[in-house]
Amino acid sequence: MNSxxxxxxxxxxxxxxxxxxxxxxxxxxACSGGGGTQSVPTTTPNGPSNAAMxxxxxxxxxxDTLVSNARTPKYVPATARSVSVSVNGGTPQFLNAxxxxxVIDAPVGTDTFAFATFDDQNGQGNVLSRASVTKAVxxxxxxxxxxxxxxxxxxxxxxxxxxxxxxxxxxxxxxxxTAKDADGNTIVGPGDYSVPIHLAISDPASSxxxxxxxxxxxxxxxxxxxxxxxxxxxxxxxxxxxxxxTSAAATFAPTPTFYQFSIPVATNRPNWIAAGSDxxxxxxxxxxxxxxxxxxxxxxxxxxxxTANAQPQMIIGASDGNLxxxxxxxxxxxxxxxxxxxxxxxxxxxxTTLFSPPPPDNPLGLVDRGDGNIWYxxxxxxxxxxxxxxxxxxxxxxxxxxxxxPFGIATAPDNNLYYTESAVDKIGRIANLFTAQSExxxxxxxxxxxxxxxxxxxxxxxxxGTGKIGRLSPNSFSVTGEFPTLTPNxxxxxxxxxxxxxxxxxxxGxDKIGRITTGGTVTEFASPxxxxxxxxxxVASDGSLWFCEPGTGLNPGRIGKLVY
Numbered sequence: 298m299n300s301x302x303x304x305x306x307x308x309x310x311x312x313x314x315x316x317x318x319x320x321x322x323x324x325x326x327a328c329s330g331g332g333g334t335q336s337v338p339t340t341t342p343n344g345p346s347n348a349a350m351x352x353x354x355x356x357x358x359x360x361d362t363l364v365s366n367a368r369t370p371k372y373v374p375a376t377a378r379s380v381s382v383s384v385n386g387g388t389p390q391f392l393n394a395x396x397x398x399x400v401i402d403a404p405v406g407t408d409t410f411a412f413a414t415f416d417d418q419n420g421q422g423n424v425l426s427r428a429s430v431t432k433a434v435x436x437x438x439x440x441x442x443x444x445x446x447x448x449x450x451x452x453x454x455x456x457x458x459x460x461x462x463x464x465x466x467x468x469x470x471x472x473x474x475t476a477k478d479a480d481g482n483t484i485v486g487p488g489d490y491s492v493p494i495h496l497a498i499s500d501p502a503s504s505x506x507x508x509x510x511x512x513x514x515x516x517x518x519x520x521x522x523x524x525x526x527x528x529x530x531x532x533x534x535x536x537x538x539x540x541x542x543t544s545a546a547a548t549f550a551p552t553p554t555f556y557q558f559s560i561p562v563a564t565n566r567p568n569w570i571a572a573g574s575d576x577x578x579x580x581x582x583x584x585x586x587x588x589x590x591x592x593x594x595x596x597x598x599x600x601x602x603x604t605a606n607a608q609p610q611m612i613i614g615a616s617d618g619n620l621x622x623x624x625x626x627x628x629x630x631x632x633x634x635x636x637x638x639x640x641x642x643x644x645x646x647x648x649t650t651l652f653s654p655p656p657p658d659n660p661l662g663l664v665d666r667g668d669g670n671i672w673y674x675x676x677x678x679x680x681x682x683x684x685x686x687x688x689x690x691x692x693x694x695x696x697x698x699x700x701x702x703p704f705g706i707a708t709a710p711d712n713n714l715y716y717t718e719s720a721v722d723k724i725g726r727i728a729n730l731f732t733a734q735s736e737x738x739x740x741x742x743x744x745x746x747x748x749x750x751x752x753x754x755x756x757x758x759x760x761x762g763t764g765k766i767g768r769l770s771p772n773s774f775s776v777t778g779e780f781p782t783l784t785p786n787x788x789x790x791x792x793x794x795x796x797x798x799x800x801x802x803x804x805x806g807x808d809k810i811g812r813i814t815t816g817g818t819v820t821e822f823a824s825p826x827x828x829x830x831x832x833x834x835x836v837a838s839d840g841s842l843w844f845c846e847p848g849t850g851l852n853p854g855r856i857g858k859l860v861y
Contacts (some may be wrong), residue, residue: 300654305397306307306560309410309680311732313457316348318486318668318681320697325440327346330810330818331350332853333372336688339646339689339821345735347733348433349404349405349406349436350364350373350402350403350404350405351376351402351403351404351405351434351436351444351574352401353400353401353402353403353630353685354398354399354400354403354720355398355399355401356397356398357380357392357394357396357397357398357399357432358676359768363834367714367857371504371796373414373425373446374414374424374425374426374478374480375482376416376482376568377388377420377425377426378393378394378415378417378418379391379392379393379412379414379417379418379419379420379739380412380415381411381413381414381415381420382399382401382410382411382412383410383411383853384401384402384403384404384408384410384411384651385404385409386409386411386571389411389420391414391418391419391420391482392416392502393419393533394418396463399629403434404434405434405435405436406433406434407431407432407433407434408431408432408433408730409429409430409432410426410429410430410431410432410444411427411428411429412428412429412435412444412446412854413426413427413428414426414427414765414824415695415699416479416480417604417653418536420724422449422481422542423449423478423480424449425449425478425479425482426446426447426448426449426478426488426491427446427447427449427491428442428444428445428447428488429444431565437573439713442537444526444772444860445487445488446488447488447489447490447491448456448478448482448484448485448488448489448490448491448541448600449478449479449491450475450476450477450478450484450490450492450494450539451479451542452476452477452481452542452543452545453474453475453476453477453494453537453539453542453544453548454474454477454537454544454545454725455472455473455474455476455496455535455536455537455545456473456524456547457470457472457473457535457547457549458471458473459468459473459841460519460547460548460550461549461550461551461552462525462551462552463551463552463554464527464529464530464551464552464554464860464861465527465551465554465556465590465841465858465860466476466527466529466554466610467525467526468524468525468527468568469522469523469524469525470522470523470525470549470589471520471522471642472496472509472520472521472522472523472535472547473790474496474514474521474537474541474672476490476494476495476517481491483652484517486516486517487515487516487518488563489515489516489605490514490515490516490517490537491715492538492540492541493511493513493515493539494514494515494534494538494539494540495511495512495513495514495537495538495539496509496513496514496521496536496537496627497509497512497535497536497538498523498533498534498536499533499534499535499536500534501533501795502530502797503529503534504528504529504796504840505525505765506527506529506530506533507523507524507533507549507572507707508523508524508526509522509523509524509535510522510523510524510824511522513581514580515690517724519589520705521605521614522817523533523535523549524711525549525551526761527700527860528839528840528841528860529796529797529839529840529841529860529861530549530550530551530704530861531550531861532548532549532550532551533548533549533550534546534548535547535549536546538799540548540739541708548585551613551860551861552857553835553859553860554824554857554861555594555824555825555826555857555858556636556857556858556859556860557824557825557826557855557856557857558591558595558597558855558856558857558858559597559853560582560589560597560854560855560856561597561838562582562585562599562852563853564582564584564853565582565584565585565586565587565589565599565854566582566583566585566835566848566854567580567581567582567845567847567854567855567856568580568581568582568583568588568609568610568832568833568845568846568847569609569610569611569612569622569791569832569833569845570590570612570622570834570843570844570845571612571613571614571833571835572835572836572837572843573590573614573641573723574613574618574619574641575593576593576708576738576838577590577593577640577641578590578591578843579591579612579614579639580835580845580856581609581610581611581612581622581833582599582614582854583608583609583610583625584607584836585599585756586601586602586604586605586606586607586608587599587600587601587602587609588600588602588609588612588620588622588645590641590643590807591764591843591856593837594838595856596859597856598643599759600639600643600645601738602624602637602645602647603645603647604624604626604635604647606626606823607624607625607626607633607635607836608624608625608842609622609623609624609625609637609770610622610623610624610625610660610661610662610835611623611661611662611663611705612662612833613663614642614817615638615643615665615666615671615686615855616665616667616686617638617686617687618640618641619638619639619640619641619667620638620639620640620776621636621637621638621663621671621717622636622637622638622639622663622695623635623636623637623660623663623673624636624637624647624660625659625660625661625676625677627750628644633648633649634649634650634652634657634658634659634662634675634677634695635647635648635650636648636663636671636673636684637652643766648684648691649681649695650673650675650676650684650691650761650808651682651691651692651693652678652680652682653731654680656677657677658675658676658677658678658680658682658693658810659673659675659678660673660675660676660678660682661673661674661675661676661678661703661704661705661749662674662704662705662716662717662740662747663706664706664708664714665686665710665713666705666708667708668685669685669686669688669796670683670684670685670686670690671683671684671685671686671705672714674696674703674704674705674716675693675700675708676703676704677696678691678695679701679718680693680694680696680697680703681693681694681696681700681714681725681730682704682730683693683730684694689745692730693730694727694730694734695738696718696719696721696725696734696746697725697734697736698719698725698736700720700757701717701718701719701720701723701725702718702719702720702721702723703716703717703719703725704716704719704745704746704747704748704851705717705745705746705747705748705749705754705758706748707748707749707750708750709750709752709754709756709771710754711771711772713725713726713728713771714726714746715748715756715769715771717746717747717748717758718736718745719744719746719761720740722740722742722743722744722745722762723736723738723739723740723745724736724737724738724739724745724748724769724776726774727787733772736778737774737775739776740763740779742762742763743762743763743765743767743817744760744763745758745759745767745789746759746761746789747759747790747792747801747802748792749792749793749794750794750825750847751779751794751800751815752767752794752798752815753815754771755768755769755770755777755815756768756769756770756771757769757792757800757813758792759789759791759792759802760779760789761788761789761790761805762787763779764782764783764785764787764806765779765782765791766779766780766788766789766792766800766802766811766813766819767779767780768780768817770811778817780813780817780819781819782806782811782812782819782821783820783821784804784809784821785817786807787804787805787807787809788806788809788810788812789802789803789804789805790802790803790805790831790832790833791831791832791833791834791844791845792802792834793834793835793842794836795812795840795842796834796840797835797840797861798814798815799812799813799814799815800812800813800814800815801834801836801842803831803832803833803834803844804821804831805830805831805832807821807823808824808826808827808828808829808830808835808846809822809823809824809831810822810824810825810831810844810859811823822861824846824857826846826850826855826857828849828850829846829847829848829849829850829852829854829855829857830846830847830849831844831845831846831857832844832845832846832847833845837858838858841858841859841860842858842859842861843857843858844856844858845857
């Protein structure tokens with residue numbers, strides 16, 4: 298049996314209560330030599346043992362009153378009603394409010410003290426905070442034991458200081474995480490959380506536009522920020538999670554924002570636009586007789602087309618890395634109908650279409666089907682044709698309906714080509730120049746114009762005359778939906794597929810950009826500049842939407858960008 302001689306032994310715990318706080322406990326144990334001998338058994342994780350013991354007195358301040366003004370305030374949860382103390386894994390003893398002291402036996406030597414606060418007496422109810430500290434208790438000298446109580450996390454919430462900054466502009470926002478204990482007290486420092494809180498970005502589009510300064514929050518004093526690089530992002534979530542705790546999330550959704558860029562020659566009118574293989578956007582100017590390049594920063598460079606009065610129309614980025622466009626020229630009569638390409642350094646090559654007698658071909662819409670050809674519709678002669686990208690081979694065939702005014706052309710999953718006939722309210726289908734064509738009729742006054750292959754396997758087109766967006770199923774070759782825009786007289790013209798899986802279109806009559814999901818839900822975004830008569834629209838490599846604003850009257854043309 299071990300024994301020790303003590304004249305007096307004491308330990309004091311200073312704790313103060315604060316609303317919404319986890320606890321920091323400073324525990325002071327002092328041992329001094331003197332007369333008397335005692336032998337006290339204690340309990341260890343390995344069973345009972347005998348050791349030299351010290352009587353340790355712990356003192357609690359429950360009422361916001363410091364035991365000593367010289368000591369730093371130490372906190373426990375406001376709703377704490379009892380505190381437990383155990384030594385070396387032994388049976389805990391409890392101090393109930395409002396009692397101030399508890400005396401326990403602590404062996405001389407290295408001890409592990411465990412503390413916990415509860416919201417009911419005698420260690421009942423919910424555990425609010427915990428701490429464990431190992432300390433060598435030395436006989437005959439003052440021993441100080443300090444412990445920081447860690448709040449037991451039961452719920453977590455997360456919010457953002459600015460969840461909707463302007464899209465297109467880099468921003469950094471604060472990620473505000475709040476952890477609470479079982480009584481709803483907000484856990485504050487200086488202690489840690491009982492379990493670390495993990496932060497993660499949930500970005501369904503995998504946009505790579507967001508990053509966190511840290512993914513782990515061990516305590517309330519560790520802060521996190523979210524950095525947005527200004528790129529295209531519909532929405533994402535910042536998720537806070539912890540072991541055994543229900544996750545929480547905050548939505549980050551940039552506010553769709555318009556940007557406007559002037560062009561060098563105010564009288565040139567941008568009409569159609571496409572993404573180039575060089576990371577820039579390229580657009581046609583009619584009048585102006587040029588193809589222009591605009592950088593992501595808005596710097597415009599114009600390249601004059603070799604043919605005078607070329608009247609360039611639709612433009613596409615093709616599989617050969619060049620830009621291909623249609624020359625609609627009607628002057629001088631009979632015009633110089635051509636399909637042309639321009640390299641990203643501004644070198645042109647032009648190909649005269651096959652049907653030049655009156656009426657001239659006047660090509661308008663075109664598409665790269667991936668078969669080595671650029672396919673186009675001849676608006677003036679009501680024909681469909683192709684120009685070999687590298688073979689030099691070309692061909693044309695007539696559309697069944699004369700004077701149909703074909704406007705746009707697109708591919709579909711069935712490998713057929715679909716084209717709009719704006720003058721006769723029809724949509725046509727052709728496999729190649731040597732097979733029969735098919736046509737379906739639309740409602741009179743529809744005036745179908747641009748057409749695009751949708752992300753859902755359907756073909757989508759603008760109805761300029763009725764202010765609707767149409768959906769056509771290639772499987773049944775029938776229109777399966779017509780969806781009105783939100784505002785009458787919108788006169789939609791251009792249409793493209795966004796990185797978000799929705800269709801985006803220009804509203805020529807209202808200076809708005811429209812968006813429609815494949816399920817038919819329509820939203821609209823008004824341009825800050827009016828009177829610009831929006832036409833072509835295309836998606837940049839970063840997902841932003843670029844569109845042409847030809848302008849009207851004295852309003853000069855511009856290029857617009859919408860970042861969402």
